[in-house]
Amino acid sequence: MPSDLSTTYLGVAFTNPFILASAPPTATGDMVRRAFEAGWGGAVIKTLTHEPVRNLPNRFAVIRNGNRITGFENLELLSEQTPDQWYRAIEVIKTDFPHRPIIGSIMGTADAPDKWLSLARGCQDAGADLLELNFSCPHGYPEQGRGAAIGQNPDYAARITAWLATCADITIPIIPKLTAAVADIRHIAEELAKAGAHGFCAINTVPSFFGFDLKTLRPKPDINGMTSYGGYSGPGIKPIALRAVSELCQLPGLPVMASGGIVNGFDAAEFMLLGAPLVQVGTEVMLRGFGLVDGMQQELREFMGWHGFTKTADFIGLRRNSTTSFGELSTGHGYRPRLLAKRCTGCGVCRAACRDGGYQAIGWNDLLPVFDQTSCSGCSLCSHVCPAEAIKMEISTE
Numbered sequence: 001m002p003s004d005l006s007t008t009y010l011g012v013a014f015t016n017p018f019i020l021a022s023a024p025p026t027a028t029g030d031m032v033r034r035a036f037e038a039g040w041g042g043a044v045i046k047t048l049t050h051e052p053v054r055n056l057p058n059r060f061a062v063i064r065n066g067n068r069i070t071g072f073e074n075l076e077l078l079s080e081q082t083p084d085q086w087y088r089a090i091e092v093i094k095t096d097f098p099h100r101p102i103i104g105s106i107m108g109t110a111d112a113p114d115k116w117l118s119l120a121r122g123c124q125d126a127g128a129d130l131l132e133l134n135f136s137c138p139h140g141y142p143e144q145g146r147g148a149a150i151g152q153n154p155d156y157a158a159r160i161t162a163w164l165a166t167c168a169d170i171t172i173p174i175i176p177k178l179t180a181a182v183a184d185i186r187h188i189a190e191e192l193a194k195a196g197a198h199g200f201c202a203i204n205t206v207p208s209f210f211g212f213d214l215k216t217l218r219p220k221p222d223i224n225g226m227t228s229y230g231g232y233s234g235p236g237i238k239p240i241a242l243r244a245v246s247e248l249c250q251l252p253g254l255p256v257m258a259s260g261g262i263v264n265g266f267d268a269a270e271f272m273l274l275g276a277p278l279v280q281v282g283t284e285v286m287l288r289g290f291g292l293v294d295g296m297q298q299e300l301r302e303f304m305g306w307h308g309f310t311k312t313a314d315f316i317g318l319r320r321n322s323t324t325s326f327g328e329l330s331t332g333h334g335y336r337p338r339l340l341a342k343r344c345t346g347c348g349v350c351r352a353a354c355r356d357g358g359y360q361a362i363g364w365n366d367l368l369p370v371f372d373q374t375s376c377s378g379c380s381l382c383s384h385v386c387p388a389e390a391i392k393m394e395i396s397t398e
């Protein structure tokens with residue numbers, strides 16, 4: 001029997017957990033329509049605002065590892081469509097795809113409730129199932145007191161959340177989208193939970209500067225010889241997103257949509273184990289197109305097969321409590337490296353790392369490393385640097 005990928009979020013049913021993040025792939029209704037035809041479970045529209053948006057040219061920069069883009073930076077603003085264009089588009093898509101939830105995404109300022117309320121009503125009346133509040137864009141808007149400037153200020157963020165949550169005619173769930181660029185994301189989330197938030201999305205892009213072209217000495221992205229700080233996305237931010245989602249799933253415990261560095265179904269599985277019923281994908285769709293969702297679903301099914309999970313509810317939140325405070329971690333186990341001699345190529349990388357970054361615990365004998373168990377502290381560095389995966393960390397019984 002094929003595994004069932006369906007999931008629910010705040011009472012809204014999704015055929016699969018893969019939804020498009022608010023980003024260029026959801027810039028227009030036509031793009032969302034094509035994404036649904038390709039199999040995406042839902043979509044967050046590119047964030048709507050009342051003010052007209054004019055984007056910069058040349059607004060992206062990347063980090064490459066060989067042919068693969070592993071880091072992406074953008075200086076992009078919000079939706080170039082007007083609210084009315086989006087409301088019409090949402091209505092039409094909802095008629096054609098009644099079982100593919102659409103999530104509105106809106107942004108205003110901390111001093112104008114009417115703008116937030118009118119955008120929220122507009123999305124809801126057009127048929128949006130859920131509503132994301134963009135409290136987290138790290139560039140362009142913070143200098144106007146919007147985006148991450150709101151998500152970094154619990155008073156502003158709670159005030160806006162309360163305007164929407166207490167408004168009798170707004171009945172769809174309110175989901176602040178949070179930034180990880182705060183001292184303690186749980187503190188902000190708890191304030192927002194008290195103000196009436198129903199769930200969270202985490203995280204948005206991470207504040208960044210992508211450096212220089214060393215031949216021209218021009219900054220990246222190069223906008224006439226100058227640049228500005230941007231937002232970092234793609235695989236490099238996955239650990240930051242995992243931490244934020246882990247913390248939010250534990251406290252205050254409202255349901256979280258995960259976003260940040262998800263590029264395949266195995267990444268999705270990790271966020272779902274923490275408790276996220278939905279995963280959003282942005283950058284990877286920009287790089288590889290909507291067709292990516294087929295492979296993502298296959299990979300998630302493969303993961304489920306390894307463990308005998310037949311439905312997503314079998315593992316969503318299963319490892320929610322796998323982190324604890326540092327002080328609670330046990331130091332009592334004697335982890336030690338063991339050499340898988342058949343795999344070892346005798347390259348010596350482990351010895352150099354242990355000598356200059358560890359405990360000088362690796363000697364050499366007959367072309368192979370030998371571990372001095374007395375000086376070894378079991379730190380695991382040798383196992384990570386070994387290019388042949390020939391060193392395994394094991395709990396020592398000695």
Ligand SMILES: Cc1cc2nc3c(=O)[nH]c(=O)nc-3n(C[C@H](O)[C@H](O)[C@H](O)COP(=O)(O)O)c2cc1C
Nearest residue numbers: 021022023047074204233234259260261281282283
């Ligand atoms: C070019 C670009 C534009 C984005 N625009 C928005 C936006 O309008 N609103 C929003 O909430 N997030 C926006 N994001 C952030 C994404 O929704 C997502 O949270 C972030 O990129 C991390 O996910 P990823 O690593 O899958 O891209 C944008 C991201 C990119 C790369």
